[in-house]
Amino acid sequence: IMPDIASRFGIEWKAAGQSEDEREFLSDAMVGFGLCLIGIFLTLAWIFSSWTRPMVVMAIIPFGFIGTIYGHMAWDVPLSMFTVVGMIGMTGIIINDSIVLISTVDEYARERGLVPAIIDATADRLRPVMLTTLTTVLGLAPLLFEKSSQAQFLKPTVITLVYGLGFGLVLVLLLVPALLAMQQDFGRQLQALRRSVRLIGRRGVGIALAMGVVALAMAGLFAATLGAVIWNGALPEMLGLGVGSMVEAFGLFVAGSAALAVLAYVLGIVAFGLRRRVR
Structure with missing residues (x-):
């Protein structure tokens, strides 16, 4: 609206106060969030000694954002700077579940094939992954129903954590095993292509x-x-x-x-x- 009014009547305008502070915070938070993702990727690449395995671990992050958006829509709460704070925290927590599952898969894969290892690891890690997520979700859930004005500031952060982690829990147990199997299939095709090129x-x-x-x-x-x-x-x-x-x-x-x-x-x-x- 304001740009249209400015162009029509030849006036200048500038957002100040809380709007300006929120814009500056979001800009700095996005830079920090990007650096956080880069740090997580490099750390996982060092731990797993692979450049592709961290991508499988971090693939769950965008789906956590889907749960965050759905939670804000369900509670009719607008996205704010507190949502970004919750997203940064949710990223670190939701990745832990993927690391636990993938580490178990790698351990089992040393003694058996990848597909049996994925099935056994998912079944064995079901309880730890659920407990890790449910303790956080159930601990924060009472804040969703708090009506005080002080709690309203924290509500976007709580919604982000509760819905992001809850939605990510299901996807960790479904999406990550599928991505591991797809990674193996893609790796086999790439190796076959390299061998065929060398043989030709x-x-x-x-x-x-x-x-x-x-x-x-x-x-x-x-x-x-x-x-x-x-x-x-x-x-x-x-x-x-x-x-x-x-x-x-x-x-x-x-x-x-x-x-x-x-x-x-x-x-x-x-x-x-x-x-x-x-x-």
Whole structure:
């Protein structure tokens, strides 16, 4: 509203007081939150001796934010600077559950396969993970129903912790095991690709070139769909789809990426068949 009034009547305005203080706090808090995530990632990378395993551990954090947003919507409480404080605390707590589960999976995987280790570790760590979360959630829950004016300042933080941890508890037991299995499958595919390139020898240059062309095509597709909407707020006119929204751009990007993947797969099959005929 204020920018519209300023442009219409030629006046200047500036947010001050509590609004200015909140903006400065949120700016500093976001920087601190980013540094916190970087520190957590580097610490986990050092502990697990891996650059990819910390990503699995930290993948649960965005889903905790979903619980936070739902909690604020359910209690009709606006997001504030106290919400950010709760999010920083929730991040450290919710990661502990992932670390406990993944450490147990790694311990069991030394004696058995990964999938049996995931199943046994999830079953064995169910009680500790639930107790860790429930003690925090149930301890803070009474503050949700406190009506005093002093408690209202803490309510956004409490909602963030209670709903973020409660929602994250379920996802830790479901999402993290699935991500561990996906990580193993992706690692196997990557190792197979590396072995195939080494075995092919000189012809591996052609495979690398083909993969580079596909990657460039996907990058161009991203720039023409999602990138155009992010930068210009609309899809390019040459697509003939009008203005377009972010959802439409994402749909086009996914469909185009799938088409490129199928095309690359078909061309690979054809090339492999022709090579066998030549032999």
